[in-house]
Amino acid sequence: MASSSAGAGANGGGANGGDNYSSFPAVKTEELVAVLNEMGLLIGAEDIVKPQGHVAHRVFVAFLECLSGTNQELMERTRQSTLAQTEYKEMYEDGLQFLMLFREVREMMAAATITDFHLQDMTRPNPKRFKRQMSALVNFYRFRSDRIAEFEELITNSEDLETRRNELEDDIDQNRSELDRIKRQREIDEPKVQALKATNAQVTEKLMQARRLQDRLINEIDVHKSDREQLVAKQQGLFEEKLRLTEKLTYLKARVVSSPKKMKSTVTELVEKVNQDTLSLSESEKKARDYEERLEVLNNLDADLEACLVAMEQVNAELLRTSGEERDFEDTAALCETRNHESEQLEHQLQQTTRKVTLAIEKIERSKKLLDGKMEIHAQKMEALSEELEKIKAVKQERLALADIRLNEGDQIEDKINELRLMYDDYCSRMHRQKESIEKAVTVYISTLTNTLDLDRFEDATSLQV
Structure with a gap:
């Protein structure tokens, strides 16, 4: 019943949520794939065009950890503390974990100006809605200056409140x-x-x-x-x-x-x-x-x-x-x-405010750690690419030297070819002259035979030769 009602709400939201397109620009599928690969997700264009539930789950979890700083460890601690006060907790473990994830993702989507996010968007994503949601998250991932300004203003207000409190x-x-x-x-x-x-x-x-x-x-x-x-x-x-x-x-x-x-x-x-x-x-x-x-x-x-x-x-x-x-x-x-x-x-x-600042600082620290990890990964990739580039440069130098040698050999071969061509032309001219002389001799020979032999017999022989 819950999934069916969520599905109905999702469809209704898709019908009425077209106005949300005006709040952020649409992102192409190639850019979405590039951003997801940048985040460490091996997602292809086919996964966005025809999304599946496990793909949507991976993508939302990755964005949740990147944007709001909510990781699996934090959610697990919250889930354990909630289940500790509940009887028959084994009945609610999986459902509570999924509902907590859905609540966090829905709050993240609301912050990204997607207000019609429903449970069906995680279990049975719709291609158009999924791409629209990915566009909102990618824009929110790329352009967070307003959130950073709000966070700095929040810190300033917190300092003013602390001064006023003192x-x-x-x-x-x-x-x-x-x-x-x-x-x-x-x-x-x-x-x-x-x-x-x-x-x-x-x-x-x-x-x-x-x-x-x-x-x-x-x-x-x-x-x-x-x-x-x-x-x-x-x-x-x-x-x-x-x-x-x-x-x-x-x-x-x-x-x-x-x-x-x-x-x-x-x-x-x-x-x-x-x-x-x-x-x-x-x-x-x-x-x-x-x-x-x-x-x-x-x-x-x-x-x-x-x-x-x-x-x-x-x-x-x-x-x-x-x-x-x-x-x-x-x-x-x-x-x-x-x-x-x-x-x-x-x-x-x-x-x-302190809790908000603490959460924001934790998010920043987690984002910083994630960014440092990504920068370290990129640095390692850059080092590997630099080494590979050096190797490629060395191979290029070797190949350039070999190419110079091959060019010299090609020039020599071309000279030889020119010589051979000249020799061939000379040979062809000599052969042509020989052919002409042979043709003349054959003509003389045929004329002599024609004069000496019977003409019909010569014509039969000529037709047979032809």
């Missing part, structure tokens, strides 16, 4: 050290802050108590002020009454008109009244002194309250500073978390 790591280390310092300072200030909070609570409680006491004392002061005003007014009235009584007593002393008993009773009444007023005045003065002492206590409480307010302001300032430091700490922690997240992302990107 800078971020330095910033993170600084932020961590600053965060540790803030944590240590916070731990150091924690008892002080707790003590300040406790002191603040105590001072707040004292302030509330003092405020309640102040309100109560202010109310009492207001009451006592009103009492004091009344007492002062009463004291003033008593003082005026005392003056009036003193004047009256003086007046009465000056005027002793009444009886002594009446005067004595009046004086006694006045003295008692004065004593009562004096006692009332002393009590009022005592209350006034008491009020003054209470007022002084209230003034002291006001001063203590102002000091407590100043302390409260200082505590509030400390609390504001502490809350600001807490916010700074939270901001720094959030910034550190953000930087850590960015660092993790950059580290992940750097790991991916």
Whole structure:
């Protein structure tokens, strides 16, 4: 089922994949054969015109090792590590190896702009599709400058990312050290802050108590002020009454008109009244002194309250500073978390880039080793060809010398031939002259015979001779 669906996909891809011809030039069969022979594959034109499954397998494996650096050893290690985690691995060995090869070849073909590569292209290759795929791989094999530029750009970006990562790591280390310092300072200030909070609570409680006491004392002061005003007014009235009584007593002393008993009773009444007023005045003065002492206590409480307010302001300032430091700490922690997240992302990107660079370097090293091996093979071939060329040159010199000898001999032979030709011409001329003389003699002889013999008999003899 898999091969049939792959075959259908391959046919469909062949029908729709004609646009891929525009992405690379078609390569002639002779050039394909030359490139494959250069890669060490003994492939003929007949194998490309009428491809077979084993031929396609050899070609794709060779290009895979040359272009992507994926060799059989690497695939075998991957296959073994995958099968180690699978039960009944003997059931999947061959199939897994072929599927891994197909996946690698398909990725290579996608890099070579062939996006319609299917499983049937490896098992039952189509001649047109196979030649098109070979053209893409040969072009990719010959013209890889864009990939090399991309690889160099990747290396440059990797270096920039590594530099950026180092800078971020330095910033993170600084932020961590600053965060540790803030944590240590916070731990150091924690008892002080707790003590300040406790002191603040105590001072707040004292302030509330003092405020309640102040309100109560202010109310009492207001009451006592009103009492004091009344007492002062009463004291003033008593003082005026005392003056009036003193004047009256003086007046009465000056005027002793009444009886002594009446005067004595009046004086006694006045003295008692004065004593009562004096006692009332002393009590009022005592209350006034008491009020003054209470007022002084209230003034002291006001001063203590102002000091407590100043302390409260200082505590509030400390609390504001502490809350600001807490916010700074939270901001720094959030910034550190953000930087850590960015660092993790950059580290992940750097790991991916490092893996890509490592794979690319491994590919380059393998390509370099392959190129060095090919160069060594070509160097050996060149040495062998040089030796053969020297031998050919020596043989050529010998043959040139022999040719000179043969030319000299040919000249001599030609001279001899010319001499022989002259001799032959001379001989021919002599023979021709002899022939003419013989013909003349024969003619004379025939004429003589004709004259002497019978003519008919001569004609019969002549016809017989002819």
